[in-house]
Amino acid sequence: MQHNAKKVYPLKNSRKEKDTIEEIRKLGKKYNINEIIPLSTSDICVAQWVRLKCKYGCNKYGTSWCCPPETPAPDKTQAFLNEYKKALLLCGTITNGHFYRDNQKKRRIQINTWKGTVALERYLFLAGYYKAFSLVSENCALCKECSYPDECKFPTDRRPSVESCSIDVFQTLRNIGKPFRIAHDVTEEYNCYSIILLE
Numbered sequence: 001m002q003h004n005a006k007k008v009y010p011l012k013n014s015r016k017e018k019d020t021i022e023e024i025r026k027l028g029k030k031y032n033i034n035e036i037i038p039l040s041t042s043d044i045c046v047a048q049w050v051r052l053k054c055k056y057g058c059n060k061y062g063t064s065w066c067c068p069p070e071t072p073a074p075d076k077t078q079a080f081l082n083e084y085k086k087a088l089l090l091c092g093t094i095t096n097g098h099f100y101r102d103n104q105k106k107r108r109i110q111i112n113t114w115k116g117t118v119a120l121e122r123y124l125f126l127a128g129y130y131k132a133f134s135l136v137s138e139n140c141a142l143c144k145e146c147s148y149p150d151e152c153k154f155p156t157d158r159r160p161s162v163e164s165c166s167i168d169v170f171q172t173l174r175n176i177g178k179p180f181r182i183a184h185d186v187t188e189e190y191n192c193y194s195i196i197l198l199e
């Protein structure tokens, strides 16, 4: 199936829900989240290959509470996605010429987006979306060094990342007709994507 036109899945057509989304759009801007797109959870693609990329090729594997093997395997991810119908895709744009070179700067940007996603989840919970749950972008950078396998230092902010749950972000973007490009150089702008499962 080809996905060209941008598909948008409105939340329930009530004034209150539209206002809630508008509010979190405003709130998101403070955290470098510049676009929030409602989508159906059936458009979220879960794939086995994503787990392989974590295990072979990422130095975070087995070093964090928010990365595999701690995070749900693909079948478990699909099972909890099946408990939701609606979600929000949070898109951020990051220009970070220090990517890889200045880990501290990269970390500050990551933390801001991470905290923003959790703040939006909390806002939605208090607005009545009691199942709201975030899958954040990239790896957890809240601590300079993750205490894994010892006790997590910020368990209330801890969430699994989108990729660590074997979600194929690119296919998900294709499924909703959202164009994307891959950064080829460390100085290029790149996008980060988080998901909040709603209800």
Ligand code: SF4
Pocket (backbone or CB within 6 Å): 064, 065, 066, 140, 141, 142, 143, 144, 145, 146, 147, 148, 151, 152, 153, 154, 155, 158
């Ligand atoms: S909050 Fe700290 S200890 Fe917990 S998963 Fe994140 S980096 Fe690791």
